[in-house]
Amino acid sequence: MPAAAGAVEIDLWEQRMTTTERLTECDIDDFGRELDRIRDEVTAARGENDARYIRRVIAVQRGLEAGGRALLFVSVLPPAWLVGTAALATAKILENMEIGHNVLHGQWDWMCDPKIHSTTWEWDFATPAKAWQHSHNFVHHTYTNVLGKDRDIGYSALRIHPEQPWHPVYLAQPFYNVALAMFFEWGITIYDVELERAWRGEKSWREALTELRGVLGKAGRQVIKDYVAFPLLSGPSFLTTLLANLTANTIRNVWTHTIIFCGHFPDGTVVFTEDQLDGESRGEWYLRQLAGSANIDGGALFHLMTGNLSHQIEHHLFPDLPSNRYAEIAPRVRALCERFGLPYATGPLLQQTASVWKRVLRLALPGQGGHQAAQ
Amino acid sequence: MTSTALRSRAWQLLEMVTTPLLPSDYLDLFSPLRAGADLRGRIEAVHAETPDAATIVIRPGKGWRGHVAGQYVRIGVDVDGVRLWRAYSVTSPTNRQDGRITITVKAIPDGKVSNHLVRHAKPGTVIQLDQATGEFVLPKTKPAKVLYLTAGSGITPVMGMLRDAQLEDVVMVHSAPRKQDVIFRNDLHDLVADKSLRLVELHTDTDGMLDVARLHELVPDWAERETWACGPTGMLDAAEAHWAANGIAERLHTERFRPTIVVAGDGGEVTFGTTGKTVDADGATPLLDVGEAAGVLMPSGCRMGICFGCSTPLKAGAVRDLRTGEITEAEPGVLVQTCVSAAAGPCELER
Ligand SMILES: Cc1cc2nc3c(=O)[nH]c(=O)nc-3n(C[C@H](O)[C@H](O)[C@H](O)COP(=O)(O)OP(=O)(O)OC[C@H]3O[C@@H](n4cnc5c(N)ncnc54)[C@H](O)[C@@H]3O)c2cc1C
Ligand code: FES
Numbered sequence: 001m002p003a004a005a006g007a008v009e010i011d012l013w014e015q016r017m018t019t020t021e022r023l024t025e026c027d028i029d030d031f032g033r034e035l036d037r038i039r040d041e042v043t044a045a046r047g048e049n050d051a052r053y054i055r056r057v058i059a060v061q062r063g064l065e066a067g068g069r070a071l072l073f074v075s076v077l078p079p080a081w082l083v084g085t086a087a088l089a090t091a092k093i094l095e096n097m098e099i100g101h102n103v104l105h106g107q108w109d110w111m112c113d114p115k116i117h118s119t120t121w122e123w124d125f126a127t128p129a130k131a132w133q134h135s136h137n138f139v140h141h142t143y144t145n146v147l148g149k150d151r152d153i154g155y156s157a158l159r160i161h162p163e164q165p166w167h168p169v170y171l172a173q174p175f176y177n178v179a180l181a182m183f184f185e186w187g188i189t190i191y192d193v194e195l196e197r198a199w200r201g202e203k204s205w206r207e208a209l210t211e212l213r214g215v216l217g218k219a220g221r222q223v224i225k226d227y228v229a230f231p232l233l234s235g236p237s238f239l240t241t242l243l244a245n246l247t248a249n250t251i252r253n254v255w256t257h258t259i260i261f262c263g264h265f266p267d268g269t270v271v272f273t274e275d276q277l278d279g280e281s282r283g284e285w286y287l288r289q290l291a292g293s294a295n296i297d298g299g300a301l302f303h304l305m306t307g308n309l310s311h312q313i314e315h316h317l318f319p320d321l322p323s324n325r326y327a328e329i330a331p332r333v334r335a336l337c338e339r340f341g342l343p344y345a346t347g348p349l350l351q352q353t354a355s356v357w358k359r360v361l362r363l364a365l366p367g368q369g370g371h372q373a374a375q
Numbered sequence: 376m377t378s379t380a381l382r383s384r385a386w387q388l389l390e391m392v393t394t395p396l397l398p399s400d401y402l403d404l405f406s407p408l409r410a411g412a413d414l415r416g417r418i419e420a421v422h423a424e425t426p427d428a429a430t431i432v433i434r435p436g437k438g439w440r441g442h443v444a445g446q447y448v449r450i451g452v453d454v455d456g457v458r459l460w461r462a463y464s465v466t467s468p469t470n471r472q473d474g475r476i477t478i479t480v481k482a483i484p485d486g487k488v489s490n491h492l493v494r495h496a497k498p499g500t501v502i503q504l505d506q507a508t509g510e511f512v513l514p515k516t517k518p519a520k521v522l523y524l525t526a527g528s529g530i531t532p533v534m535g536m537l538r539d540a541q542l543e544d545v546v547m548v549h550s551a552p553r554k555q556d557v558i559f560r561n562d563l564h565d566l567v568a569d570k571s572l573r574l575v576e577l578h579t580d581t582d583g584m585l586d587v588a589r590l591h592e593l594v595p596d597w598a599e600r601e602t603w604a605c606g607p608t609g610m611l612d613a614a615e616a617h618w619a620a621n622g623i624a625e626r627l628h629t630e631r632f633r634p635t636i637v638v639a640g641d642g643g644e645v646t647f648g649t650t651g652k653t654v655d656a657d658g659a660t661p662l663l664d665v666g667e668a669a670g671v672l673m674p675s676g677c678r679m680g681i682c683f684g685c686s687t688p689l690k691a692g693a694v695r696d697l698r699t700g701e702i703t704e705a706e707p708g709v710l711v712q713t714c715v716s717a718a719a720g721p722c723e724l725e726r
Binding site (some may be wrong): 002046047049050053059062063066069106109110111112113114115117118119120122123124158218221222224225229232233 | 392393394395396400401404453455456457459460558649650667670671672
């Protein structure tokens, strides 16, 4: 029976619930209403301070990037190389995470500033904002952790949940996950073109290739900037600048890969089957977002550098609330989970990363990895 | 290579290294008023005029092309973090030496932008600006006899004209609730002392409202005068009727600060197709306001149905023109003015 399959998933998750009773439909509605209330409060409180926050982060990011790049003009000098690369890597992380990701989510649309708006923003990443917005905002945030719907589960390349059927190619996944981390930007670019769906005949090759061409224009400009224009402008520092830019991009890639994998794939996160979506109530939607996400503990600077995706749970519950507000509502969300006896997955970065890698290794091999599939 | 060609080459190179941003995204951080930037202005001073009106002195960016007396300028200010655009008449003369312009704002009850500007605007704040525009101006050949018919904040475009051009024979009939509510009262009386203006000042709290039909009692030769009128809707409607009844409608020029709303119907769910946002709207709120409140970037201009700066394709459903009550239904190519249209049932806009 289709309805039951989704219920099994919730069951699995609820085994970890702290209270013995299961949530009734009424409880789930209450839970949804409480979350809606938090959402309304933040929406009503948004104002000048939030606007100042994002403008300041943008100004700092641009300053860091300009400063870092300027230093790299003399990157033959090792101290300049080191500081310049660090500044550039930091700027790129800020740009992708706290600024790009969140602006493209429409978190700052309420300001009606055309310079900081989800429909006008373009980010320092190979994939064009528009392509990413479709695959991320729509597909991933709507179908979070629904097998066969959420393409972000293992990025269509990794077996990250035991419910995904095994294939011999997964034997190599520990290796290509390392490669994916290093070249994350390019992984996402290819991923956004959804080539695997053309492969499976779910969309035409012609369509996929047209999209690919669009993506190549953007990606080409990115490559020229980091690997041709700036090295050339550095003259005698050509090679060292090239290396610095490559390093900064790689650091950014590994960092974003780590943070994003920690958001959905550590132990404690759950996948769902498609029938879970049938007639899903607001409260159930919230439950699915909560069950599919995990937070990372850390300080204010750490949260900033993760683009506040260390508050992945809050982000998935409220994807379009301004990121600077997640820290403030996290204790309330957590208290709410406690009240309803719901698990709230969180842990320090090392622990969450280790948990993700354990899964990548374990699920490279066939079998359920010691935990029962949904059906 | 010519210097312009060289400059455009250099610019292209700059774009190559700032991609995906533009060079201006960096330059804007420290030089928002420079030539070539989006037009902005900086508030330099705020002078109280009356208890609820203030004059804002603005230094426009390098791209400012000047104005004609009587025209208005659109400004975009951030109120509680949200960018809001409104139109304000320029009250400074066109030949002001320091290149600054002024607008004079009257705070209206619950008015978001007007209250912000009058009570909270701070010198140093950068605001968004648009080039001056508007048809409420004096003709090239100056008319021999002029009448200015104003009330409340409607004095602003006329003050711009009075400060700009010396005319032979000018009469002004101005209404305000009380003496202390008369904006520019000192300036007006200076002009009277100078004999360059004949002023009829009405305090409606004590004198009662001006009856336009009895204007001849105040200005016997009113019908011979080329007239510029600006004030509340009621006064302008009465003036238009009176001038038309006397067969001299072409001698009356009016400026309205807000559209005349005649009907509101039932609202509906509004979808903004491009951004994918959906909100419930009532039948009285302009779709422009609905979109802005939802964080949709809506094009806008006068916000009162005259400039067509807000025209947006209607993809589905129906909207009602708030000025006439007329219903427009979606069809390929149909554009609606969002500033004077409200939802008439569920509808979708391409935004
Ligand atoms: C061409 C043009 C020139 C203008 N020049 C000036 C000027 O020189 N000085 C000036 O002070 N204003 C001027 N205005 C009006 C100005 O643009 C704003 O409409 C006004 O300041 C109110 O904005 P707000 O954000 O404070 O009010 P909102 O928050 O938009 O509105 C609050 C409430 O007030 C009502 N309302 C809106 N506008 C008015 C109004 N004008 N009078 C009474 N009630 C209103 C609304 O329906 C609403 O219920 C001009 C308008 C136009 C179209
Ligand atoms: S904004 Fe001018 S017509 Fe709508």
